[in-house]
Structure formats: C-alpha cells, structure tokens
Amino acid sequence: MIKFPLLFKITVITITLACCSWGFLGHKTISQLAVYSLPKKLQIFFFKNSDYMIYNSVRPDVRRKDDPKEATKHFIDIDAKVFGENPFDSMPKTWEDAVKKYSEDTLRKYGTVPWEVMRLQEKLTNSFRNKLKDSILYYAADLGHYLADAHVPLHTTENYDGQLSNQRGLHSLWESTVPEMHIEGYNLYQNHKAKYLKDPLAVIWVEIRKSNAMLARVLADEIKASEGFTDATKFKRSERFGQVRKNYTGEFAKAYAIKLENTVNERLLESSKTVADFWYTAWVDAGCPDLSDLQSVTDEDKDKLKSEKESWKANELIKKGLLQSRKGKSEE
C-alpha cells in the first residue's frame, strides 16, 4: 500500500470539505427570504412552490459531485494574477468580451459565476415568457444559488479556503459553521421590495466587487480571533477511515463570529435581496405573465403566507418554527 504523508491527507480532506457554498442552511434561508420581497402575483406562485425552491436551492452544489464542469460556475477568482492589478477595471463585463481578452479556458479555470448568473437569467426570462412552470422553478432555483454564491467573499479569490494565508478551513468556517452556530441571533427581516434591474450584469459585478472588498476583513478577523488560542485549542483533529481531519474548534468559531460582528448576517440578507430582484426582473422582462393558471391558490394559502410574513417582519421565523432550513437540520 502506498503511504501518503500526513500533511497530504489533511489537505485532501479539507479541500473536499471546503467545496460547498454558503452551506445548506445559508442557501435554503436565502431562497425562503427572497420570496417575501416579491410582489404579490409572483410571491404566491413561489410561496406555493417553496418546498421545491428551498430543497433545490442547494442542487448546484450537489451536482458538483458528478459533473466536472459544474464547480467553475460557483466562483470567480478575480484576484488571479492573469487579471492584473485592478481586475475590476480590466475585466470586460460581458462573457463575449472577456473570452476575447482572456480566452474561454482561462475564464473557466478561474471561475464563471457572473456569466452563469446571466445565462440563467435569460433561461428564467424565457421560461416566464412561455409560462413553463417546471422550467421557471428549475432555473429560478439554480439562479438563486449562483447569485448567493457571488455574495460570499471567499468565492472571489484564489485563496478560497485561506490555504494561501495559512488559514485553511476558513471557507466552511465563514459560510457554514458561523451561521449555523448563530442564526438564532440573526435579523432575518429586511424592508425590501423587489426592484427592476435595468442592468442585471452591472448588478452582479457590483455584488462581486463588494464580496471581494470584504475579503481582507474575513482573513484579518481570523488572525485577530486567534489571539489567546493555541494550536490545540484552535484546531481539532479527528481520524476517519485512516485519514486525519483538521477543523477549527467550536470555541474558535465562536471567537471568530464575534470578530465578524454582523457581516455574515448582512451578506445573507443582501443575497436574498439580489435573488428577489433578479427573479422579479426576469418576470418583468417576460411581460409580467399571469401565473395564476399555472398554480392553484386557495384562501388558506393566502392566509398562510400572510401570517408567515408577519412572523418574518417580527423576526420570529425561527422562534415559530417557520424557517425551513432549520426544520431539516436533523436530516442533514
């Protein structure tokens, strides 16, 4: 049997674990919250299909296991050397222009999330236009996922897991462990009504820029939080099937969450806001089709939505057991 050095084994395991974006909790929460910001006609359609939408909000991450072309759609390493000193100025915004400048192979190597968003926005718009219920739900769920990923700072860098700054494991710490530990204390309400985006491509680039601007803090807070910790208290090691797994401890995750203040919460809300805006824009661009013949709605459904929104406004979704991502917690 070939024996691998211990360090290699740790590396392999951590990379495998760092693949998922926002974590299941984040994606499902973002999908549910986005619906509350939609205008009534669109809202009830998505609300009636919320089980599908929430369940499938993580489908693109699940797909990564079988489809080698999937991973690159979830991120953009905008700080890769090839994109120059000021990548947001030098990167052409459209796919066609970016391909001309950097080649398709290069773009796929460093990630394509802004263009995947635009591809799906077009698919969703066409699905609304043709009033194809299954397609609307399918593309809206996928679009929501990639939009949410673009709001994660570590999805905009080559140092996606802190592996280049000796902070390996940071990815799942920021987007999974921290929100899972603290979501009970999050504010999940925001007074946002979905707005029409005249230029969705510009909006996705603004969000990527914002995510990237947060990166320095995501890394620096890990260093600040490390004060007072030793290697033994900061990390836990476990062994499974002969492989050593190294992860941050719960104590360290708590200390890191304190340093981050409410930035993860804010990014979560910003994600759901953008998702609502993109869904709404696709519907408007399709001519605001009447979806009532695609989906039956009863008075009971309307009452259920109304009371759920009241709980949302009072930030009591979790307290009242209405946050779907929390309900499924024991199953994951």
Ligand SMILES: [Zn+2]
């Ligand atoms: Zn993802």
